[in-house]
Amino acid sequence: MKLAQAIHTRLGKDPTEINQYLDLVAIATASDVVSLTGENRILLREGLLNIQNNPRVGLRMLAEQADIRLSDCDPRSIVFGLGPRINAAGRLGDAARAVTLMLADDELEATARARQLERLNQERRELDRKTQKEAFKQADVLLGGGPRHSVVLYDPEWHLGVIGIVASRLVDRHYRPAIMLSRSGDVAKGSARSINGINIYKALQECEDLLIEYGGHDFAAGLALKPENVEAFVDRFDQAVAGAITPETLEPMTEVDANMGLSDLDKRFWSVLKQFEPFGADNAAPVFMANNLEVVGPVTTVGKQRTHLKFSVRERASNHPSRDVIGFGMSKHLDLVLHSQNSGDSLELLFAIQENTWNGRSKLQLLAKDIRLELE
Structure with missing residues (x-):
C-alpha cells in the first residue's frame, strides 16, 4: 500500500485514492497476524470499516459462502472465515483465482469464483483433518519414546x-x-x-x-x-x-489484565473496551478473571466435531443475569464444568469479552481462556 501511495504521489495523483483498497490491506493484515501497533492498527480499523460499509462484490459473494455478515466483520471473521478461503486458492492450486474474485465487478462472475474458492476450502479442510490425524499419531509415538x-x-x-x-x-x-x-x-x-x-x-x-x-x-x-x-x-x-528451554517455558501461561465481577460488565464498559479494537498481535484483547461462579443451565459441546464448550455462569448469591460462555477447542473441560454444576463447587474463569450477533440480535458473551475449580 505504501508503495502504491508513493507511486501515486510521484505521478502527481491524490494518494488517498489508494484508500479504496484498505479492505484488502485489512484482510492481509489480519490473516498474516501482523503486529497491531501504530499505523497497522489504524489501517486495519479503516479497512474493516470499508468491508462493513461498502464491500466489493467479490467479498460479498465470498462472505455468503462463508455465512459471514460483513456488517459485523472483525479480525476473527477474516482469520477464521474469509482468510482461509482466499488462501485455499494458493495452497491447493492457483492464487490468481482469489485475485480474480477480488477484482470481479459482476455478481454472476463473483458468485462462480466464490463457489470455486469454497470448494477448494472444503478440499483443504479435508486434507487438514487427514494430515492432523496422522501427525498427532506420529507425535504421540515420538514423545512416547523418551x-x-x-x-x-x-x-x-x-x-x-x-x-x-x-x-x-x-x-x-x-x-x-x-x-x-x-x-x-x-x-x-x-x-x-x-x-x-x-x-x-x-x-x-x-x-x-x-x-x-x-x-x-x-x-x-x-x-x-x-x-x-x-x-x-x-x-x-x-x-x-x-x-x-527452562521448566517455566513449557508451562503455558495466560496473563490476566484484571479481576472483574460479572456485574461490572455492562453496555458502558463494553463501549469503552471497544475503543481499543481491533485486537490482534501485540494488541491482545484484555483477559479478565472472575471467581465464585456457579454454572447455570445446560452444558453442551458444539461445532461439527463437538470440540467447543458452551455453558452459562453467574456470580453466586447474585441477582444479576447469567452470562453465556463459549470455549473454542475446550471440550476437554466438559467434565470439570459438569462437576462444578453437580457438586456446587465454584468455578474460576479467565475470559475475554466479545459481542455475539445472531439473527440480528447482539449480546455480550465470555470467550473462555481457561477454566478451573476455585481453590479453597
Whole structure:
C-alpha cells in the first residue's frame, strides 16, 4: 500500500485514492497476524470499516459462502472465515483465482469464483483433518519414546498447503516448538511454529549447516533441507530447543489484565473496551478473571466435531443475569464444568469479552481462556 501511495504521489495523483483498497490491506493484515501497533492498527480499523460499509462484490459473494455478515466483520471473521478461503486458492492450486474474485465487478462472475474458492476450502479442510490425524499419531509415538523438547515430523506425502496450520495445532496440543516437513521434488520443505520464550529462528540458525534455506521470525519460520538430512535435523533441532528451554517455558501461561465481577460488565464498559479494537498481535484483547461462579443451565459441546464448550455462569448469591460462555477447542473441560454444576463447587474463569450477533440480535458473551475449580 505504501508503495502504491508513493507511486501515486510521484505521478502527481491524490494518494488517498489508494484508500479504496484498505479492505484488502485489512484482510492481509489480519490473516498474516501482523503486529497491531501504530499505523497497522489504524489501517486495519479503516479497512474493516470499508468491508462493513461498502464491500466489493467479490467479498460479498465470498462472505455468503462463508455465512459471514460483513456488517459485523472483525479480525476473527477474516482469520477464521474469509482468510482461509482466499488462501485455499494458493495452497491447493492457483492464487490468481482469489485475485480474480477480488477484482470481479459482476455478481454472476463473483458468485462462480466464490463457489470455486469454497470448494477448494472444503478440499483443504479435508486434507487438514487427514494430515492432523496422522501427525498427532506420529507425535504421540515420538514423545512416547523418551524426553523431547520439540516435535519434528516428516511425511513426504503430506500436502505443503496444510502443514503450517497442523504445526500450529501440534504446538497447541503439546506446548513445545513443532515442525511439519513434507517433500517437494528432491527437497524436504517445512513449516515451524513455536511457543513463548523459544525463538524458533535462532533454533534453526543452530542447524543451518543441515539446511538449504530458512527464514522467519521468533514464532514461525519456513525451511528446506535434503531428505537425507531430516533424521540428523530432528535431533539437532531438539538440542537447540533444549538449550533455550527452562521448566517455566513449557508451562503455558495466560496473563490476566484484571479481576472483574460479572456485574461490572455492562453496555458502558463494553463501549469503552471497544475503543481499543481491533485486537490482534501485540494488541491482545484484555483477559479478565472472575471467581465464585456457579454454572447455570445446560452444558453442551458444539461445532461439527463437538470440540467447543458452551455453558452459562453467574456470580453466586447474585441477582444479576447469567452470562453465556463459549470455549473454542475446550471440550476437554466438559467434565470439570459438569462437576462444578453437580457438586456446587465454584468455578474460576479467565475470559475475554466479545459481542455475539445472531439473527440480528447482539449480546455480550465470555470467550473462555481457561477454566478451573476455585481453590479453597
